[in-house]
Amino acid sequence: MPLSESELIARFFRNCGAQRRDVVLGVGDDAALTECPPGMQLVATTDTLVAGVHFPLSTPAAAIGHRALAVNLSDLAAMGARPAWALLALTLPEAEDAWLTEFAAGFGTLARAHEVALIGGDTTRGPLTISVQLLGHVPQGRALTRAGGHAGHLLYVSGSPGDAAAGLAIEQGRLAAPPQAAPYLRERFLMPTPRVALGERLREHASACIDVSDGLLGDAGKLAAASGVGLEMFYSALPVSRPLLEALGERSARELALTGGDDYELLFTVEPARTAGLERALPQEQWNYSQIGVLRAAPGVVLTRDGTVMDFSHSGYQHFA
Ligand code: ADP
Ligand code: MG
Numbered sequence: 001m002p003l004s005e006s007e008l009i010a011r012f013f014r015n016c017g018a019q020r021r022d023v024v025l026g027v028g029d030d031a032a033l034t035e036c037p038p039g040m041q042l043v044a045t046t047d048t049l050v051a052g053v054h055f056p057l058s059t060p061a062a063a064i065g066h067r068a069l070a071v072n073l074s075d076l077a078a079m080g081a082r083p084a085w086a087l088l089a090l091t092l093p094e095a096e097d098a099w100l101t102e103f104a105a106g107f108g109t110l111a112r113a114h115e116v117a118l119i120g121g122d123t124t125r126g127p128l129t130i131s132v133q134l135l136g137h138v139p140q141g142r143a144l145t146r147a148g149g150h151a152g153h154l155l156y157v158s159g160s161p162g163d164a165a166a167g168l169a170i171e172q173g174r175l176a177a178p179p180q181a182a183p184y185l186r187e188r189f190l191m192p193t194p195r196v197a198l199g200e201r202l203r204e205h206a207s208a209c210i211d212v213s214d215g216l217l218g219d220a221g222k223l224a225a226a227s228g229v230g231l232e233m234f235y236s237a238l239p240v241s242r243p244l245l246e247a248l249g250e251r252s253a254r255e256l257a258l259t260g261g262d263d264y265e266l267l268f269t270v271e272p273a274r275t276a277g278l279e280r281a282l283p284q285e286q287w288n289y290s291q292i293g294v295l296r297a298a299p300g301v302v303l304t305r306d307g308t309v310m311d312f313s314h315s316g317y318q319h320f321a
Contacts, residue, residue: 002095003095003097005123008095008100008123009027009121009123011100012100012101012103012104013027013088013104013118013121014026014027014028016104016107016108016111016118017086017107017108017111017112017116017117017118017119018111018112018114018115018116018117019117020084020085020115020117022034022035022036022037022084023085023117023119026117026118026119026120027118027119027120027121031120032085032087032119032120034084034085034119034135036137037137039139039140040137040138040139040140041137041138041139041140041141041143042135042136042137043076043079043081043135043136043137043138043143044133044134044135045072045075045076045079045133045134046072046131046132046133046134047068047071047072047075047131047132048129048130048131049064049067049068049071049129049130049131050127050128050129051064051127051128051129055067056168056171056172058171059171059190060102060190061098061099061100061101061102061103061106062102062103062105062106063106063190063191064103064106064130065102065103065104065105065106065107065108065110065130066106066107066109066110066190066191066192067106067190067191067192068088068107068130068131068132069086069107069110069111069116069132069134070110070191070192070193070194070264071132071192071194071213071264072086072132072133072134073110073114073116073134073194073196074192074194074195074211074213074264074266075134075211076134076136076196076199077194077195077196077198077199077200077211077266078144078199078209078210078211078266079138079143079144079145079199079209080138080142080143080144080199080200080202080203080206080209081136081137081138081143081199081200082136082137082138082196082200083114083115083116083134083135083136083196084115084116084117084135084136084137085116085117085119085134085135085136086111086116086117086118086119086132086133086134086135087118087119087120087121087122087132087133087135088107088118088120088121088122088130088131088132088133089121089122089123089124089130089131089132089133090121090122090123090124090129090130090131091124091125091126091127091128091129091130091131092123092124092125092126092128093125093126093127093128094125114194114196116134138203139203142203143203144199144202144203144206144208144209144268145208145209145226146208146209146210146222146223146226146227147208147226147227147228148206148207148208148227148269149207149208149223149224149226149227149229149269149295150207150227150229150271150295151229151295151296151297152271152272152294152295153207153208153269153270153271153272153294153295154269154270154272154275154291154293154294154295155220155231155233155267155268155269155291155292155293155294155295156267156268156269156270156289156290156291156292157212157216157239157265157266157267157268157289157290157292158195158198158265158266158267158287158288158289159193159195159239159263159265159288159289160239160240160241160244160257160265161212161216161238161239161257161258161260161263161265162216162240162241162244162253162254162256162257162258162260162263163184163185163188163189163241163243163244163260163263164185164188164189164192164260164261164262164263164264165189165256165259165260165261165262165263166185166188166189166243166244166247166248166256166260167185167186167187167188167189167190167262168189168261168262170182170185170186170189170247171186171189171190175247175248177243177246177247178246178247180243180246181242181243181244181246181247182243182247184241184243185243185244185247189262192262192263192264193264194211194264195211195264195265195266198266198282198287198289199266201281201282201287202266202268202282204277204281205270205274205277205278205281205282206268206269206270206278207268207269207270207271208223208226208227208268208269209223209266209267209268209269210222210223210226210266210267210268211264211265211266211267212263212264212265212266212267213261213262213263213264214261215258215259215260215261216233216238216257216258216259216260216263216267216292217233217258217259217301217303217312218259219267220233220267220293220301221301223267223269224295224299224301225299227269227295229295229296229297229299230295230296230297230298230299230300230301230302231293231294231295231296231301231302232293232294232296232301232302232303232304233258233292233293233301233302233303233304234292234293234303234304234305235254235303235304235305235310236305236306237290237291237292237293238254238257238258238292239257239290239292240253240254240257244256244257255312258303258312266289269295
């Protein structure tokens with residue numbers, strides 16, 4: 001006999017996330033009640049994943065659950081916020097036990113790792129769509145935004161962008177990667193690691209921040225535009241992972257690092273006088289970030305190599321079309 005909606009919620013989602021003392025009323029009533037800590041501002045974000053649009057239909061349920069929360073955690077990380085509470089609006093073609101078990105495990109493991117409580121949601125029937133709303137907090141007036149950069153501030157990125165786009169291409173059968181590289185790249189797409197701890201630490205050091213979800217170059221352009229400046233990115237400074245190099249070769253790997261999506265890394269700017277403090281507090285090898293450019297007064301985004309402006313077109317995907 002199929003599960004009723006309330007049985008489904010009780011079984012898979014009532015105890016899915018972390019238990020938090022600031023949740024006065026969680027799953028079960030008409031809405032949830034939480035205590036916001038004094039002196040903190042509420043930070044809110046939401047992101048929707050549609051099957052076949054934001055992930056391939058073949059994606060394992062645990063990865064979908066992980067990803068639905070991870071993309072939202074990444075948004076809060078970019079604000080320098082600490083995540084606390086999530087709501088999950090789930091649209092399902094059918095209530096399949098094994099699928100729901102895996103999905104809830106993927107979502108719940110990541111939620112508990114970040115002490116996020118699942119405090120409510122909605123469950124409906126229809127084409128597979130997962131919409132997560134994530135709430136968190138940040139000390140009054142201390143949130144990082146896209147708009148705080150100034151000309152001369154140095155531009156950094158965490159991790160190695162491009163890996164996830166290669167992983168997606170492998171998932172979709174558009175890219176054949178060597179056996180030693182493929183599992184890493186697929187994992188980077190399926191189970192992205194939101195840089196929550198880095199984002200919170202960056203409140204002390206960064207002037208502006210954005211999470212890289214749509215491609216490094218484009219998202220860098222959004223940060224610069226919001227800050228009212230332009231930027232120069234250094235082609236040779238782009239961090240490219242060894243598996244990405246092995247899968248694509250130097251040139252295509254760098255192009256994908258610039259244009260690929262789904263990285264969920266943090267791109268941030270630091271005033272020159274504060275870079276020593278950044279590197280002391282957050283050693284680069286330990287926190288895994290690199291300087292890749294600088295903000296400029298002149299608007300627009302330029303990519304340079306040995307000081308010469310490169311003519312770059314967004315051709316990353318064509319390399320394995
Ligand atoms: P209502 O009809 O008042 O919207 P629902 O029957 O949709 O109530 O939901 C009952 C309770 O279960 C609510 O507290 C709601 O927030 C929660 N809920 C529904 N679906 C989910 C879900 N997928 N994950 C977590 N909580 C859910
Ligand atoms: Mg409802």
